[in-house]
Amino acid sequence: MTTLPQLVTALPKAELxxxxxxxxxxxxxxxxxxxxxxxxxxxxAEAVRRAYDFSRLQDFLDIYYAGTAVLQTERDFHDLAMxxxxxxxxxxxxxxxxxxxxQAHTDRGVAVATVMRGFLQAxxxxxxxxxxxxxxxxxxxxxxxxxALATFDALRPYLDRLAxxxxxxxxxxHPPRNFQAVFAExxxxxxxxxxxAGEEGPPEYVWEALxxxxxxxxxxxxxxxxxxxxxxxxxxxGTPLTVCPLSNLRLAVVKNLESHPxxxxxxAGLKVTVNSDDPxxxxxxxxxxxxxxxxxxxxxxxxxxxxxRNSFDASFLPEAAKRGFDDEVLxxxxxxxxxxxx
Numbered sequence: 133m134t135t136l137p138q139l140v141t142a143l144p145k146a147e148l149x150x151x152x153x154x155x156x157x158x159x160x161x162x163x164x165x166x167x168x169x170x171x172x173x174x175x176x177a178e179a180v181r182r183a184y185d186f187s188r189l190q191d192f193l194d195i196y197y198a199g200t201a202v203l204q205t206e207r208d209f210h211d212l213a214m215x216x217x218x219x220x221x222x223x224x225x226x227x228x229x230x231x232x233x234x235q236a237h238t239d240r241g242v243a244v245a246t247v248m249r250g251f252l253q254a255x256x257x258x259x260x261x262x263x264x265x266x267x268x269x270x271x272x273x274x275x276x277x278x279x280a281l282a283t284f285d286a287l288r289p290y291l292d293r294l295a296x297x298x299x300x301x302x303x304x305x306h307p308p309r310n311f312q313a314v315f316a317e318x319x320x321x322x323x324x325x326x327x328x329a330g331e332e333g334p335p336e337y338v339w340e341a342l343x344x345x346x347x348x349x350x351x352x353x354x355x356x357x358x359x360x361x362x363x364x365x366x367x368x369x370g371t372p373l374t375v376c377p378l379s380n381l382r383l384a385v386v387k388n389l390e391s392h393p394x395x396x397x398x399x400a401g402l403k404v405t406v407n408s409d410d411p412x413x414x415x416x417x418x419x420x421x422x423x424x425x426x427x428x429x430x431x432x433x434x435x436x437x438x439x440x441r442n443s444f445d446a447s448f449l450p451e452a453a454k455r456g457f458d459d460e461v462l463x464x465x466x467x468x469x470x471x472x473x474x
C-alpha cells in the first residue's frame with residue numbers, strides 16, 4: 133500500500149521560499165568559522181542547535197544574522213549554496229527560487245561582487261544536479277529604503293542573472309509601503325517582485341504588498357485568512373502564497389501544526405505552496421514540511437499533488453517548462469493511483 137511519505141518522496145517539486153543563509157547547517161557554520169578564523173560563541177554544533185529555541189521571529193533573526201559572520205569569500209557563498217542545492221535535490225526538488233540578503237553581508241564589509249560571484253558559480257553548477265536555480269535578493273525591511281535603493285544600484289551589473297527582488301526581515305512595524313520606490317525600480321528593470329507579508333504582520337501588509345508594491349507572489353501570507361475580502365482578492369488575482377509550515381511552528385506563528393492554516397488555504401482556493409524557509413534553523417527541508425503538515429492536517433494524496441503542481445505553476449519558469457514539470461507531477465500521481473478532481 134502506498135503511503136503519503138512515499139508519494140512526497142516521488143513528487144517533483146519547486147521550492148520558492150528558501151533563504152540561502154538560512155541553509156547554513158551548524159556543521160558548516162563551524163567549518164567556515166575555522167576556514168576564516170572566526171570565533172563563535174558556541175562550543176559545538178549541538179550547542180548551536182540547542183540555541184534554536186525561538187519564541188518569535190526576532191529571536192531567530194538575531195542568531196541568523198550572527199551566523200552570517202562566517203561567510204566572507206566567494207568560495208564560502210558557493211559552498212553554502214551548493215550544500216543546499218544537493219540537499220534540495222535529494223528531496224526531488226527540480227527548481228529553486230532562492231532568496232539571499234545582500235545587506236546582511238555588505239553591512240559587515242563583504243562586497244556585493246563577492247556574494248554574487250560565489251552564488252552565481254553555484255547556480256552555474258546546479259544543472260549538473262538536474263536542478264535549475266533562480267536568485268532573488270531581498271531588501272531588509274528593518275533598514276531604511278535608502279539602503280535598499282543603494283543595494284539595488286550595487287546589484288545592477290547582475291540584473292540579467294536575477295529573477296526578481298524580495299522583502300524580508302522583521303515584519304511588524306516595517307510595512308511594505310515603506311519600499312515603494314525600490315520596488316518600482318525593480319519592476320521597471322523587468323524583474324519580478326515578491327514580499328514577505330502576513331506572517332506576523334496584519335492582513336493590511338498583504339494588501340499593501342499587492343496594491344503598492346504590485347507583487348507577483350506573497351511570501352507566507354498566513355494572516356490573509358483573517359480578511360475574507362483579501363482572500364477573495366488573492367484568489368481572483370491568482371496570487372501564490374509561499375507557505376512554510378515548520379518555520380511557522382518554530383517561530384510560534386502557529387501553536388502546533390494541527391492548527392496550521394494550510395488546509396483552510398487550500399479549501400479557500402488559494403494557490404499555496406509548501407517550502408522550507410530557513411531549514412537549518414527550523415528542523416526540516418521541503419519533504420519534511422510536506423510530510424509533517426500532511427500528517428498533522430490529514431491532507432489527501434490529491435492535496436499533495438495539488439501542492440506540487442502549485443509549486444511549479446507559481447514559479448517564474450517559462451510556461452513551457454511549467455507545463456513539462458506539471459506533466460511529470462501528473463505522471464507520478466497516475467503511478468500512485470491518485471485521482472484528481474477537476
